Amino acid sequence: MTFTFKRTDLPDGFLFGTATSAYQIEGHRFGGAGETHWDSFAATPGNVVNAETGAVGCDSYHRWGEDLDLVAGANLDVYRFSTSWARVLPEGRGAPNPEGLDYYDRLVDGMLERGLKPAATLYHWELPSPLSDLGGWRNRDIAGWFGDFAEVIMGRIGDRVWSAAPINEPWCVSWLSHFLGQHAPGLRDIRAAARAMHHVMLAHGTAIGAMRGLGMKNLGAVCNFEYAQALDDSPEARNVTKTYDAIYNQFFLSGMFRGRYPQEVIDGLGAYLPKGWEDDMALISQPVDWCGINYYTRKLIGPAPGPWPALAEHEGPLPKTDMGWEIYPEGLEHFLTMVARDFTGDLPIYVTENGMAAPDILTDGAVRDDDRIAYIDAHVAALRRALDAGVPVKGYFVWSLLDNYEWALGYGKRFGLVHVDFDSLERTPKASYQALKAALARS
Incomplete structure (x- = not known):
């Protein structure tokens, strides 16, 4: 199976890439990295499948050269990677870890040597445990710590990265982790969630300011989106769908680009936000150079008993990935159009994550993942429709390069273009990798 698009079908200068994150692939026990709240979260019974951690991951700490060869070998332009706060600053503050800084030095230089653009994300969810002990994202001081x-x-590396963004998916860092309790630190507390949501935004603005102070350019923001559709036509279902959309798709984007939070969220969280939060909005909404969209699925939303937000997700009828997520490429077109129209205008937009989990069985040295090829193909088609409508989409990055540690689901869900045997750590490019290599070939 092949893709129906090729590189020349996209505008000149359009960038294709792939993405990973530090804790999911590097091997956190290597190189002097400090403890993170994910280590203790995973050590708590019932939180993570098989109590698996990122201690070894894909051992990209040692195999980074092989992994960068895979990125370049697929004819990709950009490698979107993240840095581990606890690898660089094992205590979260204070003396840096020379081995950690050296690792990211080698990694960035390795990308440049292979003709790849390094796209850095400062934080992809692994908070140093000493900062978690001080309240983590509930503590306003975290914005300053993050800026440092x-x-x-x-x-160390900002002079050579092509782009940088402070925080991957603020919704996951705050709501998923402090209200739903599904990720570290595993809290289910509305006050903690409200404060984490605002402090994540404050940390974003503080880091943008710090990087501007270093003379860096091409700085952006990366949010995740889920298409929210009402379960039925009842007023109750429509109302809670608006609430879901406001929390998930509007809150962080509105803070960054409008300097205010949606009223639907303020109605529910206003009593729990930190005092004087309004005074932070100018810092939070300082200009950035691009916006990143992470998109995977849609959700059907209906009313539920109980306090705000009084909603529940329902299983939908569409085909699903191995995560149980509905495949709905139309949602990507919707968000590309909506973000440009309502928030960012002419600012460049990148699809910074899009991909799917599949069972991906290695048979006779190969993985036939035609379902992933179809998924990516349909979403690139949706992106092209947005382009045709005038949306300034400048790139598309597949999640992920490698099968890796999928957080609370351990190593059982495979998103990679490359299969990883988690015993031998051998890498095997899948059919989707080969198809992408062919589609992106340069004449």
């Missing part, structure tokens, strides 16, 4: 981390790591 930005200065340390970007003071």
